[in-house]
Amino acid sequence: MIEWVFWLSVMVLVYTYILYPFLLFFWVKLCKKEISKINNDSIQTEWPTVVVIISAYNEANWMEAKIRNSVALQYPNNKLTWIVVTDGSTDGTHEMAMLHHQIKVLHQSQRQGKFSAMNRAVAHTDAEILVFTDANSILNIDCLARIIPHFNHQQVGAVSGEKRVLIPHHPDAMIGEGIYWKYESLIKKLESQFNTVIGMPGELFAIRKSLFPQLSANTITEDFSIAMQVIAAGSVIRYEPGAIAAEMPSVNIIAEFKRKKRIAAGSIQTLLRTLHLCNPFKYPSIAFQYISHKIFRWLLIPLLLPILLLFSIYFWYYTHSTVFLISSILQILFYGLAFIGWVAALLRISIKWLYIPFYYCFMNLSMLLGIIMYLRGKHTVLWEKAARN
Numbered sequence: 001m002i003e004w005v006f007w008l009s010v011m012v013l014v015y016t017y018i019l020y021p022f023l024l025f026f027w028v029k030l031c032k033k034e035i036s037k038i039n040n041d042s043i044q045t046e047w048p049t050v051v052v053i054i055s056a057y058n059e060a061n062w063m064e065a066k067i068r069n070s071v072a073l074q075y076p077n078n079k080l081t082w083i084v085v086t087d088g089s090t091d092g093t094h095e096m097a098m099l100h101h102q103i104k105v106l107h108q109s110q111r112q113g114k115f116s117a118m119n120r121a122v123a124h125t126d127a128e129i130l131v132f133t134d135a136n137s138i139l140n141i142d143c144l145a146r147i148i149p150h151f152n153h154q155q156v157g158a159v160s161g162e163k164r165v166l167i168p169h170h171p172d173a174m175i176g177e178g179i180y181w182k183y184e185s186l187i188k189k190l191e192s193q194f195n196t197v198i199g200m201p202g203e204l205f206a207i208r209k210s211l212f213p214q215l216s217a218n219t220i221t222e223d224f225s226i227a228m229q230v231i232a233a234g235s236v237i238r239y240e241p242g243a244i245a246a247e248m249p250s251v252n253i254i255a256e257f258k259r260k261k262r263i264a265a266g267s268i269q270t271l272l273r274t275l276h277l278c279n280p281f282k283y284p285s286i287a288f289q290y291i292s293h294k295i296f297r298w299l300l301i302p303l304l305l306p307i308l309l310l311f312s313i314y315f316w317y318y319t320h321s322t323v324f325l326i327s328s329i330l331q332i333l334f335y336g337l338a339f340i341g342w343v344a345a346l347l348r349i350s351i352k353w354l355y356i357p358f359y360y361c362f363m364n365l366s367m368l369l370g371i372i373m374y375l376r377g378k379h380t381v382l383w384e385k386a387a388r389n
Contacts, residue, residue: 006311006324009304012296020292024190047079048151050144050206051127054084055117059135060091066135067100075144083124085117093135114202115215115222122212130207132223136247137163137203143243147206150238157211157235158227160188160197161204161243179356180363185241187293192239195285198293200227200237204245211235220374221266228274231286253345257366264370267298302368309335335361 052070056063063084070082083104086094088111097105106120122130129151133139143161150159165181191197202223213229215222227237271294278295280287309331316324334357341358344351 002311003315006308006315006327009308009311012300012304013308016292016296016301020296021187021190024187024194028190028193047076048128048148049079049081049126050075050129050131050148051081051083051121051125052131052133053118053121053125054082054133054135055114055121056084056086056089056093056097056135057111057114057117058089058091058093060089060093060096062136063093063096065138067097067103069138070133071100071102072141073139073144074142075148080144081125081127083121085121087111087117087120113217113219115219115225116217118222122209125209128209130209130212132202132205132207133245134203134247137245138247139204140242140244140246143204143240143245146240146242150240151206151208155236156238157230157233158200158205158207158237159243160192160200160227160237160239161206161245162188162239162241163201163203164244164246166246166248180359188239189241191289191293192237195289196231196236197239198227198231198237198286198289199224201245203247204243208235219266220269221263224267225270225273228270228277232274232277253342253362257362260363260366261370261373264298264367265374267294267367268371268374271295271299298367299371302364302371305364338362 052073054066054070056066059066067082067084073080081104082102083106084097085106086097087106087108089107094105094107097103104124106117106124118132129148131144131147139161147159147161150156162185163181188197200223202221205223205227207226207230211230211233213226213233215225215229219225230237274290277283277290278287283290309328312324312327312331315321316328337354338357338361341351341354341356342362344354345358
């Protein structure tokens, strides 16, 4: 019998979304004393030099607010600098940044991708700590004071900030993005306490300059790739929930769909390049986290969801088993609610609870199509930014 495929799919789903966070939580509670001791070591004694790097492509709508926010961050004045890279911008982003004389602005007419822009900025600074942030993200004023003390621990190579998607007053389909990031933040908090965070949001992360990696020119998602290179180098990534990068959700489903597909393609690229970290004999803790958080959720689940539905219907039809009947009904009901949520989003009807099943299906469909896009070689290093509300 091939029923094992169905039950294996169920086990992967339950493990990924429920059992993995529970295991992290259980282990963190079990090792509470050791974790507290590590955190107590992170007492700031001397402030290192820091540079805030902003890669901005056609971000004229956000540039002024972003620069004002960046220069207002609380940190010793003689230890903080700023660099804005506006490569390829044609909407006045470069000119707006040039108005602020305390900002170093790098600009060239040719657009070569975000990682190339980041590389150019790193080459123009001697700061010990590099802080990367997106142009359309607003940071809390004390984020640096919360991030930098983590680097007192020599094993810490990078620190992940907290991405927070602001939910609009009139909820739309992208409310699911905010709910997803709340769940993701919980996972990051537990991972940080367990061993290391697997990945960092491009909206806000910090890294030691000495660990900033040399990546291939065709790297699609630089933040995930940088994170995995830091881990591969033997360092850990900490998560700082008190360092917040807030941004509005994508303006519509189509904009978010394009963004998600590109992220999926880049994730698969990085996964294939760092599969050696999945070796449980050489990297036991990292392999456990990497497989559980990334391989299962990003690679397996988008493939298993259609299999789970088709096999449920198939086994019910041929065996008339109540288990497969209930499974089929529940899945059809869930996808039906997701479809209604999609229609409601198109008609701009606010039905908040329907946006949750819709966004889950939307996210996994984006991942599946992103995998196909990467395998077909249809990806590009030039990111197409999603319009924000």
